[in-house]
Amino acid sequence: MDVILKKITKLKIFFYGFVFGLISSIVYVFSGGDVWLSIPNWAWVLFWPGFIAGEYSFDFFYNHGLDLIVLIISFLSISIYYGILALLINYIVSTLRKKCTEQ
Secondary structure (H helix, E strand, O other): OHHHHHHHHHHHHHHHHHHHHHHHHHHHHHOOOOOOOOOOHHHHHHHHHHHHHHHHHHHHHHOOOOHHHHHHHHHHHHHHHHHHHHHHHHHHHHHHHHHHHHO
16 A cells, blocks of 8 residues: 555656646746747756757658647656656655655
C-alpha cells in the first residue's frame, strides 16, 4: 500500500509541475512574448525546451500550414520538462531531509 501511495504522490508532483509549465508557457506566448527572434534571456532559461522543440518542428509543420501544432508541441515539451523538474526537486529535497534526520 505504501508503494502505491508513493507512486500517486510522484504522479501528483509531476502533474503539478506539468500544469505549472503549461500555464506559464501559455501566459508567456499570449501576453506577447517573443518566440522567434529576440527572446529575452530569462525566457530562454525558463522555456528552453519549448524553444528547441518549436524550432525543430517549425520547418516541418509550418510549411504545411499547421503553425498551431508547433505551439502545441512547444507547450507540451515545456510542460513535460517542468513535470520532470518537479520530480527531481522533490527527490533532492526528500534525500536531504533523510540525511538531516539521520544525523
